[in-house]
Amino acid sequence: MPPLQKVNLGFFPTPLHPLKRIGKNLPYELWIKRDDQTGLATGGNKCRKLEYLLAEALAQGADTVLTAGAQQSNHCRQTAAACAALGLECHLMLGGVPPAVETGNLKLSRLLGAHIHFTGQNRKGEALPALYRRLQDAGKRCYVIPYGGSNALGACGFVEAMAELKEQTAQLALSFDYIFFASSSGGTQAGMMVGSALYRLPARLMPVRIDKEPVEGAALQKKVNDLVAALAPLWGIQADNIPPCPLLTDYDAAGYAVLTPQEQRLMEEVARTEGILLDPVYTARAFYAMYDHMKKKQLPEGSRVLFWHTGGIPALWAY
Numbered sequence: 558m559p560p561l562q563k564v565n566l567g568f569f570p571t572p573l574h575p576l577k578r579i580g581k582n583l584p585y586e587l588w589i590k591r592d593d594q595t596g597l598a599t600g601g602n603k604c605r606k607l608e609y610l611l612a613e614a615l616a617q618g619a620d621t622v623l624t625a626g627a628q629q630s631n632h633c634r635q636t637a638a639a640c641a642a643l644g645l646e647c648h649l650m651l652g653g654v655p656p657a658v659e660t661g662n663l664k665l666s667r668l669l670g671a672h673i674h675f676t677g678q679n680r681k682g683e684a685l686p687a688l689y690r691r692l693q694d695a696g697k698r699c700y701v702i703p704y705g706g707s708n709a710l711g712a713c714g715f716v717e718a719m720a721e722l723k724e725q726t727a728q729l730a731l732s733f734d735y736i737f738f739a740s741s742s743g744g745t746q747a748g749m750m751v752g753s754a755l756y757r758l759p760a761r762l763m764p765v766r767i768d769k770e771p772v773e774g775a776a777l778q779k780k781v782n783d784l785v786a787a788l789a790p791l792w793g794i795q796a797d798n799i800p801p802c803p804l805l806t807d808y809d810a811a812g813y814a815v816l817t818p819q820e821q822r823l824m825e826e827v828a829r830t831e832g833i834l835l836d837p838v839y840t841a842r843a844f845y846a847m848y849d850h851m852k853k854k855q856l857p858e859g860s861r862v863l864f865w866h867t868g869g870i871p872a873l874w875a876y
């Protein structure tokens with residue numbers, strides 16, 4: 558029972574299939590969930606959030622959508638695509654200065670008709686309120702989507718994703734022991750946590766932290782906890798009943814959007830053994846973390862492991 562309205566933007570359910578070659582010498586059964594195939598101008602996990610967020614925008618009578626991110630933001634590109642499909646004006650606030658050549662997600666966002674504002678040091682929406690006032694004063698009816706689409710409403714998309722997974726696994730008569738995925742603005746993780754509890758999925762969630770934090774840092778963990786506290790009641794459950802889900806924090810040392818040589822090698826191996834593209838910011842890192850656990854036998858032998866591919870392909874052109 559989705560408690561809230563949504564608008565159809567993507568292709569669901571996304572495919573779920575085994576990976577037969579990449580881990581064949583390891584004592585695990587590896588599967589992949591293809592949220593790189595959600596639609597919205599080359600796919601990605603933000604589509605699930607946008608179905609809820611943009612339904613609210615439409616319900617409020619908005620004609621203009623504002624959001625923010627890095628220049629290679631997949632969230633911004635998917636928002637631009639969704640706005641195009643719904644006939645909404647889209648404004649993106651992207652970190653940094655205008656590049657000499659626009660490529661990857663930035664090029665696509667431009668192609669999709671978004672209005673692009675470069676914001677220097679700020680890539681997490683710090684300047685959104687000022688743009689909001691300017692556009693409202695100009696007579697637009699604005700709807701603001703936070704960085705990464707990660708508020709409780711956006712995270713509903715990933716509560717529902719767990720119902721989708723449950724149905725797919727029931728049809729295949731299997732269940733997963735672990736689910737590895739990239740976690741960055743927290744909405745995907747919070748939604749999966751609430752959805753796993755709600756639909757009683759047995760898999761242990763293995764969120765891989767992508768953005769570097771100080772050693773003692775816990776900003777993302779706190780954000781996830783806050784999101785879960787706001788999200789769980791929307792689905793009729795108490796946040797106290799959601800088991801904690803610690804982030805894997807050993808893989809972010811190189812920093813956000815820095816592709817390490819190990820990640821690059823594995824990205825090439827996945828491409829060459831499975832014909833599957835990982836992205837250089839999120840999924841290469843998350844897949845590496847998963848593969849590292851498998852190679853070091855940090856999971857019990859025979860475990861069935863799912864990699865949740867969250868998309869991000871256009872960033873490949875920016876590397």
Ligand SMILES: *Cc1c(COP(=O)(O)O)cnc(C)c1O
Nearest residue numbers: 631741742743745839867868869
């Ligand atoms: C945004 C994004 C993520 C992280 O999802 P959050 O909900 O922000 O944690 C992972 N992978 C890709 C490709 C993304 O674009």
